[in-house]
Amino acid sequence: MANQAQSPATTRDLVVRVRDLHVYFFTDLGVSRALNGVSLDIPAGKVTGVVGESGCGKSVTALSIMRLVPHPGRITKGEILLYREREKQNGHSIVEEVNLTDLDPQGPVIRSIRGAELAMIFQEPMTSLNPSYTIGDQIMEAILLHQKCTRKEAEERAVDILARAGMPNPKTVVRRYPHELSGGMRQRAMIAMALSCTPSVLFADEPTTALDVTTEAQILDLMRELQAAMGMAIVFITHNLGVVAQMCDTVAVMYLGRIVEQAPVEPLFYEPQHPYTRALLRSIPHVGSRTKARLEPIRGVVPDPYATIQGCPFHPRCDYRKPGVCDVRVPATVEVGESHTVRCFLYTEQGEDNG
Amino acid sequence: MDKADLMQQELLLDVKGLKKYFPVQSGLLRRTVGTVRAVDGVDLFVRKGETLGLVGESGCGKTTAGRTILRLLQPTAGEIRFNDPKLGWVNLEQMSRQELAAVRPNMQIIFQDPFSSLNPRMTVERIIAEPLVINKVAKGQELKDRVADLLRVVGMRPEYMSRYPHAFSGGQRQRIGIARALALNPKLIICDEPVSALDVSIQAQVLNLLEDLQAQFDLTYIFIAHDLSVVEHISDRVAVMYVGQIVELASTDELYYTPKHPYTEALMAAVPKPDPRRRDRPIKLPGEVASPVNPPSGCYFHPRCRYAREVCSKEAPAFREITPLHYARCHFADELKLRGVVG
Numbered sequence: 068m069a070n071q072a073q074s075p076a077t078t079r080d081l082v083v084r085v086r087d088l089h090v091y092f093f094t095d096l097g098v099s100r101a102l103n104g105v106s107l108d109i110p111a112g113k114v115t116g117v118v119g120e121s122g123c124g125k126s127v128t129a130l131s132i133m134r135l136v137p138h139p140g141r142i143t144k145g146e147i148l149l150y151r152e153r154e155k156q157n158g159h160s161i162v163e164e165v166n167l168t169d170l171d172p173q174g175p176v177i178r179s180i181r182g183a184e185l186a187m188i189f190q191e192p193m194t195s196l197n198p199s200y201t202i203g204d205q206i207m208e209a210i211l212l213h214q215k216c217t218r219k220e221a222e223e224r225a226v227d228i229l230a231r232a233g234m235p236n237p238k239t240v241v242r243r244y245p246h247e248l249s250g251g252m253r254q255r256a257m258i259a260m261a262l263s264c265t266p267s268v269l270f271a272d273e274p275t276t277a278l279d280v281t282t283e284a285q286i287l288d289l290m291r292e293l294q295a296a297m298g299m300a301i302v303f304i305t306h307n308l309g310v311v312a313q314m315c316d317t318v319a320v321m322y323l324g325r326i327v328e329q330a331p332v333e334p335l336f337y338e339p340q341h342p343y344t345r346a347l348l349r350s351i352p353h354v355g356s357r358t359k360a361r362l363e364p365i366r367g368v369v370p371d372p373y374a375t376i377q378g379c380p381f382h383p384r385c386d387y388r389k390p391g392v393c394d395v396r397v398p399a400t401v402e403v404g405e406s407h408t409v410r411c412f413l414y415t416e417q418g419e420d421n422g
Numbered sequence: 423m424d425k426a427d428l429m430q431q432e433l434l435l436d437v438k439g440l441k442k443y444f445p446v447q448s449g450l451l452r453r454t455v456g457t458v459r460a461v462d463g464v465d466l467f468v469r470k471g472e473t474l475g476l477v478g479e480s481g482c483g484k485t486t487a488g489r490t491i492l493r494l495l496q497p498t499a500g501e502i503r504f505n506d507p508k509l510g511w512v513n514l515e516q517m518s519r520q521e522l523a524a525v526r527p528n529m530q531i532i533f534q535d536p537f538s539s540l541n542p543r544m545t546v547e548r549i550i551a552e553p554l555v556i557n558k559v560a561k562g563q564e565l566k567d568r569v570a571d572l573l574r575v576v577g578m579r580p581e582y583m584s585r586y587p588h589a590f591s592g593g594q595r596q597r598i599g600i601a602r603a604l605a606l607n608p609k610l611i612i613c614d615e616p617v618s619a620l621d622v623s624i625q626a627q628v629l630n631l632l633e634d635l636q637a638q639f640d641l642t643y644i645f646i647a648h649d650l651s652v653v654e655h656i657s658d659r660v661a662v663m664y665v666g667q668i669v670e671l672a673s674t675d676e677l678y679y680t681p682k683h684p685y686t687e688a689l690m691a692a693v694p695k696p697d698p699r700r701r702d703r704p705i706k707l708p709g710e711v712a713s714p715v716n717p718p719s720g721c722y723f724h725p726r727c728r729y730a731r732e733v734c735s736k737e738a739p740a741f742r743e744i745t746p747l748h749y750a751r752c753h754f755a756d757e758l759k760l761r762g763v764v765g
Contacts, residue, residue, distance in 0.1 A: 120621040249710055279479035279711075280648065284692035284704035306622055309651070309694030313701055332698040350626040352655035354693050355678065355763040361633070362655070364626035368591050 079150040079162045082267045082300050083109040083132055088145035090124075090131050099372040101127040101140065103324035103380075106400065109268060111150075114294060114301045116315030116332070118308065118347075120369050124324040125304045129270040133185055134172040142168055151184060152267070183213040186261035190273035192253035196245040202229075203241025206260045213264045224263065231296075232259040233289050251282035258289065265297060272304045287314060308351055312336055317406065320344050323370065323380035326400075330407040340409045342385045379412065387413060396420055433505060434610060434642050435468040435491070440500035442483075442490045446715060459714045460486040462666030464500070465741055465749075468610070473636065473643040475657030475674070477650060477689070479711055483666040484646045488612045491644070492529050493522055504529070507609060527557055527606035534615035536595030540587040546573070546598055547583035553605045572601040575638075577631060593624035597631065604635065612644045617652060629656060650693045654678055654763075662686050665712050665722040668741065672748040679762035682750040684727045687760040721753070729758055 090102040102124045109115050117125045130136050132147055147167040154160045170177045189195040197205060206225040210216065216224070222241065229237035232255045245253055254274060261269055271290065275283040287310065294301055303314050311318055312332065319329040320341065328341035339345045346365045367384040370376060376383065382393040389412060396418035400410045412418065441463055446456035460483045468474050476484045489495045491502055493514050502514040506525050514525065533539035540549055550569045554560050560568050570580035576597040587595055596616060603611055613632065617625040629652065635641060647653050653660055654674055661671040662685065670683040681687050691705040707726045712718050718725050724734035733753055741751040752758070 120623060251710065280650065280692045281479065281688060281704070281707050283694070285706070287694065288704060288706075307694065308622070308696040312696045312698045313694045315698075336696065336698050347623060348696070350623050351696060352626075352629075352651040353696055354651035354654055355695065359655070362626035362630055364630060365623035368593060368624065369621060 079111050079152060081108050082111045082150055083107075084148045084150075085109075085128070085132065086146050086148075088128070088131060088147065089143045090127055090136055090140055091143050092140040094139055097373045100375070101324055101372070102131065104145070105321075105324070105326055107319055107326060107329070109300050109302060110317070111267065111300055112294075112298045113316040114303055114314055116311040116318040117302060117304045117321060118306060118311050118318060119321035120306060122323075122369055122372055123321040125306075125321055126272050127324075128321070129187065129272055129302060129304055132167065132268075133181055133187060133270065134167055134170060134177050135181075136172075149180065149184065151180070179213070182209045182266075183264045184266055185268050185270070186264070186266040187270040187272065188254070188257045188261045188274050190276050192250065192257045192277075193245060195257060196253060198245055200244075201241065202243050202245065202248070202256045206241070206256070206263050209260060210263050225259070228259045228263050229256065231293065232256070232262070233285070234259065250278055251285060254278065254282075254286050255289070258286075258293070262293060262297065262299075266299055268300045268302060270302045270304065273306070274303075275310065276305070276307070283310075290314070308348065309354075320347070323372075323376070325380060325397075325410065327381065327411070328407075328409045330404070334404060334407050338404070340403050340407070340414065341381075341411050342387050342413070343381045346384075346386070379410075392418075431469040431471055433467050434470045435466075435505070435644075436501075436503040437464060437466050437491060438501040438503075440464040440487065440490060440502065441498040442486050442495055443498045456715050459666045459717065461490055461497075462714070462717075463741075464663075464666075464668050466661055466668060466671060468642055468644060470505075470609075470642055471636070471640060472658040473645050473656055475653035475660040476644060476646045476663060477648060477653050477660060478663035479648065481711060481714070482663040483714065484663050485614055487663070488531070488614055488644060488646050492531060492612060493517070494531075504610070527553070528609045529612070530603035530606070530608040530610070531612045531614060532596075532599050532603050532616045535619050536592050536599055537587075537619075539599055540595055542587055545584050545586055546590075549587070549598060550583075550602050550605055553602065557606060559606065568605070569601075572605055575604065575635070576601045577627075591624075592620050593627060596620060596628050600628075600631065600635070604639065607639065608641070610642045610644070612646065614646045615648070616645075618647065618649060625652070632656065650678075650689065650763075662689065665717055666714050667722065667751060668749075669723065669752070670750045672750075676745075676748050679764070681760045681762055682744050682748060682755040682758070683723075683752050684729050684758065684760065685723050687762075688726075690763040691761065693763065721751070729754060 085105055085107040088102050088105045092099040092101055105128055119125050149165045149167050151163050151165055152160050153163055203225050207221040210221040210224050225241055226237045229240055234240050234255050275286050315332050317331050318335045319326045322343050328344045339348055349363045350365055365384055378394040378396055379398055382388040392412050398410050398412045399415055399417040400408050401415040403409050403414055440461055442461040444458040444460055445454040448455045464487055478484045490497050497515050503511055504514050506512050547569050550572055551565055554565055569583055573580045578597055617628050645656055657674045659673050660677045661668045664685050670686045688705045688707050709726050712722050720735040720737055721739050724730040739751050739753045741749055744750050744755045
């Protein structure tokens with residue numbers, strides 16, 4: 068295994084560190100710059116939210132870390148480090164650093180990590196479950212691949228994890244096919260599958276967007292419970308600010324392939340700094356606010372992904388833009404509070420050229 | 423229009439006992455083996471100039487109710503009375519196709535998905551002109567001018583009229599759909615999830631546009647949605663549906679802050695609030711939404727209701743007025759102290 072430096076640490080605060088990640092899609096229509104320098108730390112055992120509108124690169128960020136960027140996308144720059152806890156024979160564990168960007172996306176190392184260390188659940192469980200295999204077979208596949216056990220033991224574990232995911236009658240459900248379950252139950256099955264190998268990071272890509280509000284509440288509650296019990300980190304990708312407020316410890320706000328603001332959840336909602344975050348919070352109706360005040364929409368539209376915007380990507384829609392500054396250079400990321408970073412020329416004069 | 427004025431307004435639509443059943447067919451001979459009670463006895467009225475929100479989870483029958491009210495679907499039973507500006511009160515459920523053609527210009531619909539509700543082979547001009555041509559309202563240059571006006575009204579540039587729908591973003595397409603619905607100066611527009619396919623920053627633009635148009639053209643909306651924060655924002659009154667029935671109907675404030683039906687209470691508790699300091703646990707609703715093919719006995723909600731008593735599984739509660747203009751379908755609506763959205 069090349070590119071693995073053993074660090075002396077025995078515990079880890081971070082499970083994943085992403086630095087200056089660029090992912091471009093080379094299509095017939097041109098180059099779509101899906102990620103334009105994303106830096107993100109995923110702390111162990113915490114829920115990190117990634118919010119933004121469609122096309123901002125939330126899903127691509129998760130897929131890049133999993134090394135699952137689909138063709139014709141490529142990581143063109145940056146690095147992704149995974150801090151992996153390994154148990155030593157004397158009972159002590161050590162933390163090793165694996166540079167995921169150096170791995171062959173189809174090679175044995177990433178395959179031993181994917182599903183075991185890094186797991187993912189998706190928005191539409193019906194399209195991510197295989198319709199021709201039973202729920203049990205699909206959960207057991209991952210268990211048999213990553214853990215040394217017999218089929219019988221694997222099935223017992225599948226039943227056990229389904230029960231933990233709140234599935235009624237897990238012993239019958241393992242023999243059921245996905246179409247026999249309701250949307251909420253399918254999402255429970257997906258969560259069970261993802262957690263079957265006790266991963267250290269669970270990427271949840273809009274896991275409740277397709278669900279009704281009462282089912283959504285059940286699934287969010289379940290994820291909170293399982294997170295507390297199993298202690299994995301969750302990266303919660305969503306466009307729903309309500310879900311973010313309810314679930315996350317820290318939040319990263321993305322706009323056009325960049326993280327524009329990152330902060331613990333309370334400051335993000337109570338003292339948002341980036342004009343985009345502020346505008347986003349003002350544009351949504353707040354349930355229970357008792358006001359019939361007009362909403363304040365963000366003007367313009369999310370730009371076309373093939374367009375290259377000179378300067379800060381948000382400047383064409385921004386109320387605070389400074390001519391000659393914001394439309395020329397991209398602002399650097401600066402710290403504005405404890406663990407609170409923002410990328411905007413209101414807070415820094417430093418920037419870099421793009422083009 | 424403020425609320426007191428609205429209460430004085432005359433009715434535009436009065437629906438009583440509306441039912442829409444679909445047969446479930448199976449086997450080689452397509453024998454009918456059951457019935458989906460998609461809409462199972464809906465009573466509601468809509469005043470001129472108001473917005474009535476219709477909320478509920480997927481499969482509760484809110485879209486079917488909307489389409490049956492417009493007679494896009496033939497009702498199984500019930501009465502749909504519409505106050506036509508020219509014809510006066512008419513019973514839509516009894517009208518023939520020809521008779522309906524005279525009323526239809528006053529009742530329009532905006533659809534959820536702006537990608538599938540616009541014909542990709544037609545230019546924006548033809549899409550918006552179609553209702554004007556069918557109803558022989560205008561032709562030639564007059565038609566073109568009217569389309570240009572409509573585009574301006576929804577905040578788009580008339581120069582775009584020769585383009586095809588694919589050239590526009592989701593929010594712009596929704597504006598085109600709104601322009602088409604406005605073409606014939608309707609009285610009633612049923613908005614079926616008009617913003618749920620749009621990005622959050624675009625939702626606000628379309629919601630504001632709908633509010634402006636309502637004031638400008640004296641429109642009445644039935645606003646069907648599952649997003650409770652959007653419905654609270656836009657509606658004067660709200661109806662909550664569960665398994666084909668309206669379980670509660672009241673002014674928006676009363677319904678959100680002092681609900682009278684346990685299902686409404688559970689819905690309000692389930693909304694994820696965009697405030698990290700208010701992390702309340704949802705009320706656990708056991709089980710799943712009942713099947714409209716085989717609904718439970720008595721109150722349809724009783725198997726999931728935490729306040730259910732013996733009578734609930736035996737007798738179906740009536741939809742009745744609990745306090746003035748606050749209706750609920752629950753045996754214990756008078757005595758239950760339920761939590762609203764902030765509580």
